Amino acid sequence: MKRSCPPLALLLLNLWIAGRLLAIEYLDQMGSIESTHITLARWVRENWHDLGWFPLWYGGIPWQNTYPPLLHLIVAALGAMSPAHAYHAVTAAFYCLGPVTLYWLALRLCGSRACSFAAGLFYSLVSTSAFLIPAVRRGGLGFSGPRRLQAMVQFGEGPHVAAMTLLPLAILLLSLALEKRRWFWWMAAALGMASVALTNWLGAVALAMGVTAWLLARREGLLKVAAVAALAYLIASPWIPPSTIRTIAANERFVSGPLAAPVLRIAIFLAAAVAAWVIWRCKAAAHIRFSLLFLLFTALPPLASAWGGVQLIPQADRYHLEMEMALALAGAFLVWEWLPRRRLALACLLLLFSVYPALKCFKHAQWLIRPIQIERTIEYREAMWFDQHMQGRRVFAPGSVGFFLNVFTDTPQFAGGFDQGVINSLWPHAQYQILSGEEGAVAILWLKSFGVDGVAVCGPRSHEYYKPFHNPGKFDGLLTELWRDGDDVIYGLGRRSTSLAHVIQPADLAPRPPAGGLDVDPLRPYVAAMDNPAYPLAEMTWYRHSGIITSRLEKGQILSVQMSFHPGWRASVNGQPRRTYRDNLGQLVIEPDCEGACTVEIRYTQGLAPQLLP
Numbered sequence: 001m002k003r004s005c006p007p008l009a010l011l012l013l014n015l016w017i018a019g020r021l022l023a024i025e026y027l028d029q030m031g032s033i034e035s036t037h038i039t040l041a042r043w044v045r046e047n048w049h050d051l052g053w054f055p056l057w058y059g060g061i062p063w064q065n066t067y068p069p070l071l072h073l074i075v076a077a078l079g080a081m082s083p084a085h086a087y088h089a090v091t092a093a094f095y096c097l098g099p100v101t102l103y104w105l106a107l108r109l110c111g112s113r114a115c116s117f118a119a120g121l122f123y124s125l126v127s128t129s130a131f132l133i134p135a136v137r138r139g140g141l142g143f144s145g146p147r148r149l150q151a152m153v154q155f156g157e158g159p160h161v162a163a164m165t166l167l168p169l170a171i172l173l174l175s176l177a178l179e180k181r182r183w184f185w186w187m188a189a190a191l192g193m194a195s196v197a198l199t200n201w202l203g204a205v206a207l208a209m210g211v212t213a214w215l216l217a218r219r220e221g222l223l224k225v226a227a228v229a230a231l232a233y234l235i236a237s238p239w240i241p242p243s244t245i246r247t248i249a250a251n252e253r254f255v256s257g258p259l260a261a262p263v264l265r266i267a268i269f270l271a272a273a274v275a276a277w278v279i280w281r282c283k284a285a286a287h288i289r290f291s292l293l294f295l296l297f298t299a300l301p302p303l304a305s306a307w308g309g310v311q312l313i314p315q316a317d318r319y320h321l322e323m324e325m326a327l328a329l330a331g332a333f334l335v336w337e338w339l340p341r342r343r344l345a346l347a348c349l350l351l352l353f354s355v356y357p358a359l360k361c362f363k364h365a366q367w368l369i370r371p372i373q374i375e376r377t378i379e380y381r382e383a384m385w386f387d388q389h390m391q392g393r394r395v396f397a398p399g400s401v402g403f404f405l406n407v408f409t410d411t412p413q414f415a416g417g418f419d420q421g422v423i424n425s426l427w428p429h430a431q432y433q434i435l436s437g438e439e440g441a442v443a444i445l446w447l448k449s450f451g452v453d454g455v456a457v458c459g460p461r462s463h464e465y466y467k468p469f470h471n472p473g474k475f476d477g478l479l480t481e482l483w484r485d486g487d488d489v490i491y492g493l494g495r496r497s498t499s500l501a502h503v504i505q506p507a508d509l510a511p512r513p514p515a516g517g518l519d520v521d522p523l524r525p526y527v528a529a530m531d532n533p534a535y536p537l538a539e540m541t542w543y544r545h546s547g548i549i550t551s552r553l554e555k556g557q558i559l560s561v562q563m564s565f566h567p568g569w570r571a572s573v574n575g576q577p578r579r580t581y582r583d584n585l586g587q588l589v590i591e592p593d594c595e596g597a598c599t600v601e602i603r604y605t606q607g608l609a610p611q612l613l614p
Contacts (some may be wrong), residue, residue, distance in 0.1 A: 009404055010100050014124055038407050098123070105168035160200045168325075194233070247422075264310060298322040414431075435470060498540070500563060559589070578590055
C-alpha cells in the first residue's frame, strides 16, 4: 500500500486541478484546434471499417495524413459519450497520469520513491518555461499557471500531452527490456515506443531525444535499442508510412516557416554536442547523466527560439513542454544527490511549499476550463447552415469555423485541420492568396478550380475567432450572398455544375502548374471549360473512398475529378481499368475511353497498407 501512495497522491492532485474537464462536452476556447481532433475521433467512430481515404479536408487526403491516430481511436472507442465529451475525458485522463508515469520512470532510474515523488510533484505544479520564456509568461497565466494544462485546453495540444504521458512509459519499458532480455519485454518496449509515435509527431521527436539521452547515459545497448526502434516503426508503419512522413516533412515549411541558416544551426548543434560529451564523460550516476542529457536536448530548441529567434527544428517553441518534464527530473535528481543529509527536511519543505502553487494551479484551471453552449456559436450555426443548404458540396470555411465544421457535419471543405498532411502542393499557395490577396476575382478562380461551391467570410466584427481574411469585402458584387449574420456572410460560387466531376477536352486542362497564388492564367481555360454549356454534365455519387460518375461522352473527352490525385486511385468502366493521372493542378484526371452513356467507377485502393509513393 505504501508503494502505491506516491503515484496515487500525484493522480489525485492532478484530478483535483483538472478533473472538471472529465465532465465537459464543449469548452469556450473557440480558438483551440482540439475541434480537429474531435472531428477525427467522430470520423473513426462512424467509419471505422473504411479508413482509407479522408474526403473532408483539402480536396481529400489519405487517412494516414490526417494525424497520428492512437488518441482518436481511444476517444472513438468511448461510444457512450459524444466525441467531444469523450475527447475531453480521455485527454484529462492523460493529463492527470502524466506526473504518474514520470514518477514511475524516475523510480526506475533512481530507486527512491521520495525523489521520484518530488519530480512528479514539481512537474505537476511548476511551469518552469514561464520563468525561462517570456512568451509563455505573457500567455495569460504568468509565473504560476499550469502551462501543460493551458496548452491542452486553450491551444488544443491534447495529443501532445498524451504523447508526453506515454513517453516515460516507453523509456521505462525499454529499460526493462534491456535488463530482462525476454521476448515479452522486447515487444512491450516496441509497443511503448510505437504508441508515442502514433499519438503525436512532436512526441515522437521527443522520444528520440529521450532514447538518445538514455543510450548516452548508459553507454551501451545501441544495437538492441535500434532493433526495438525498428520493430516499433514496423508496428506503426501502416498509420505513419514513409509517404506520410515525406509529405509532412515537405509541408512543414509552410506551417513553421524557414529554419535558421545551416551554418548557424550546425554551430549550435556542435556546441550542444560538446555539452553532451561533457555530460557523458562526467562521473555522475547514470540517471543524473540521463536527466541532464534529456534536458539539454529538449531545452535547446525552445530556448534558442525564445532567446535568439533561431529555429533549429520545426515548431521548436512547442518543445518547452518536454523541457519542463526534463527539468523536473533533473532538478529532483540533482537536489536529492547533493543534499543526502537533509532529505527529510527537504521533503517536508517540498510539501509545505507546494500548497500555494497547488492553489494557484487550481484557480487557473477553473478559469481555463469553462463550458459553452455550442449551439449559440457562429461555428455551430454556420456548420448547420452548410449542412442544410449545401447538400454535401465542398465549401471554404476558414479559421475556427473550418476547424469546427466537421465536428458536426460531413460537409467537405477546401481547407482542413492539419495542413502538414496536404498532398496537393498547390494548396498552400491557393489558400494564402484566397485569404491574403486583395482581388476577389483571383480568389474565385482558385475556388472554382478546386470545386468549391460556398465560401464563408468573416469581417472585423465577426464572432469567428481568427478573422483570417485580409480583405473580407473582396467578394462583394462578385458572388451571390446566401446568408448573413452581421459581419459573417456566406457566398455562393455559382458554378455551372456542383459536381466534382466534369467532362472536358485534354486541351482544357491547366497547361502548366501555376507559379504561385497570383499566377492564375493556367486556371482560366480550365474554369472556362467547366462553365462551357457545350460540354455534357457529369454526375458523381461519392461513397467515402469510392465514387460513381455518369455522363454522356464523346470520343476523346476526359473526366476531370476535383479530388486530390494519389497513385492509389483506380478507375474502371464495366470492370475494365482506365488510365488515371495527375493534372497540373494536382487533381485527378480519368481517360474513360468510352462514347455515349458511360458509368465510371473510381476507388481509392491504398487503405492502411504501407505506402512508398507520395
